[in-house]
Amino acid sequence: MSLFWRIFLLNAAVLFAATALLLLGPVTVSTPVLLTEAMIMAAGLVAMLIANAALLRIGLGPLQRLTRAMTTTDLLRPGPRPAVSGHGEIAELIRTFNTMLDRLEAERAASSALALSAQEAERRRIAQELHDEIGQTLTAVLLELRRVADRAPEPLRDDLLQVQETTRDSLDEIRRIARRLRPGVLEELGLISALKALANETTTHTELAVRRSFDSDLPELDQEVELVLYRVAQEGLTNIIRHARARQVGVALHHGALGLELLVRDDGRGIGTAPEGAGIRGMRERALLIGAEVSVGDAPGGGTEVRLHVPAAHIGPGTHLTNGSHTLS
Template identity: 55%
Template sequence: MKEHAHSPAQALFRRLFVINALVFAAGTLVLALSPATVSSPVLLAEIPVLAIGLALILAANALLVRASLAPLTALTSLMQRVDLLHNRDRLREDGNGDLASVVTTFNQMLDRLEEERASASAHALAAQEAERGRIARELHDEIGQSLTVALLGLKRTRDRAPAELTAELEHTQEAIRASLDEVRQVARRLRPGVLEDLGLHSALTALATDLSQTGSVHVTRSLASVPPLAADVELVLYRIAQESLTNVARHSGATTAALTLAVVEDGEVVLRVTDDGRGGVREHGAGIRGMHERALLIGARLGIHSPPGGGTRITLTVPGTAKEPTA
C-alpha cells in the first residue's frame, strides 16, 4: 500500500529525469556533430553560440516539463473551486500521463466525500422532518386543544355575562380564535399532512393559496400532472417550493409570484418559482444552501437566477429516474 502511494511521485521523478536527460543529450549531440567548437579560454565570438545553445536547451526543457505538470495545474484549479453541493465536477483521467493515477485518486476522493455528505444530509433532514412532525403534533394536540377548550369556556362565560362585558369577551374570543388558526397554520407548514393525504398537486395548490390569502403576494399557479414520484422526491419538491414562496413573502418585496410544475423531455420534472421582486438573492444564504442540500439528496439540479432589480427565478429539475418504483 505504501509503495503504491509513492508510485505517482516516482513516476513523475522518472519522467522529469528522462526529459532532462534527453534534452541535455540532444544538446550534447548537436554540439558534437556541429562545426561549432569552443576554445579554451572561450573566445568572444563563441559566447553567442553558447548562449543560444543554452537558451534552446532551457526552452525545450521548460516546455516539456510544463506539459508534464499541466495536470497538476488543473488539479489545483479544481481544488479551489470544488463545492460538494454542486456535484460531478471532475477532471478527465485520460491524457494525464504518469499523473493519471493522482487524478483518478482525487476523483474517487470527491466521490466518497459527496456520498458521505449526501448520507449525512439525509440523516440530518430526516431528523429535521421527524422533529417538525413532533412539534406539529404537539401544537395540534396540546396547544390547539387547550385553545379550543379556552374558546368554548369563553363562549359559556359570554352567554352568562352581563351585557357590558359581552363586547370585551367577544373581542377575547376572536383573539383566541385567531391564535388557534395561526397554530393550525404553523402545524400544517411543519407537517404537510395534505402532501401525505392528497398528494403533491394538492399540497402545492395549498401553498400557493395560503400565500395569496395573506394579501401580500398574489401567486398564480400552473401545475401539470406528473408521473408517480417517490415519497422523498415529493417531499423535496414540496419543501423547496415552500422555502421559495416563504422567501418571496418575507424578503423579495414582490407583489406577484408564479408557481409552475411541468414534465419536460426525458421525463424530467421541473418545479419553478418566479417573482417580480428586487432580486439579488445571495447564493450562500442558509435557506439557499438548505435547498441545494435537499436537491442533492435526490440527484436533482437547483438553479437560481436573481439579477439585482430583476426578480428571482428558482428552478428545480428532477431527473426522470426519480419515479416511484413499480411493483
C-alpha cells in the same frame, strides 16, 4: 516511471544536448567573449529554457487540471470527474482523487438523508403537539370565554369578546404553523392540492399575488419525490417573502420527456451576487437525495428564479431514491 525520474531525465537530456553541442560542435568561446559568441550562447540558453519549459508543461499538465478540479469541486453540485491522464504517480493521484470524491459524496448523501429524515420526524412531532396540546387548550379557552361573555355585564362583555377574537386568531396561527411543519394535505390529497394550498396560504397571509401553472397529467410520483418538490416550493416562497420585495410570484410544475420541472419565479430585486444561505443549500441537499438538481439565479426580466429538475428516471412510483437504508419521510 515516477514523476521524479521523468523530470530528471527530461532536464538531463536537455543539458546533455547542450554539452554535446559545445564539445563537438564548431562553436568556441573566446576570451574576452565576442559579441557574436555571446549572441550564440544566449540563443542556445533561450532554446534550452524553452525546451525545458515545454517538456515540464507536458509532464505537469495533468496536475494543473487536477488542481483546478480540487478548487472548484462542490459536493452539493456534482460534476464530471477529472479525466485520468498522465503516467505513473500523476495518473494514480487523479484516480485516488476521483475515488475520494465518490466516497465523500456517498457519505454526504447518507448523512444528509439521516439529518433530513430526523428533521421531518421532528417537524411531525412538533406539529402534532401544536395541534393536540396547544390547539385543544386554546379551543377550551375559547369555549370558556364564550360562556363567561354570555353572562358578563355589558361593559365587560366587549372586552371579553376582544380577548376571544385574539385567542381565535392565535389558534388559527398555530394551525397554520402546524400545517407548514407537517403538510397533511400532501399525504391526503397529493402534490398538486398541496401546492395549491401553499399558494393560497401565501396569498392570504402576504401581499404577494401568486400565479399557478400545474400540469394535470403528472405521472404517479414516489412519496420522497413529492415531499422534495413541496419543500423546495415552500422554501422558495419563504425566501421570496423574506428577501425579494416582490409583488408577484409564479409557481409552475410541468412534466416532459426529460422529467419534472418545478419553477418558482418572482419579480423582486433578484439574488445578484449575494452568497447562498442555509435555505438554498437545504434545497440542494434535498434535491440530491432524489437525483435532482436545483439552480438558483436571476430571472429573465428581473427577479429570482428557482428551478428544480427531476430526471425522468427518478420519478417512477416505488423507486427507492435515497441512499443506503435511510429514507426521507
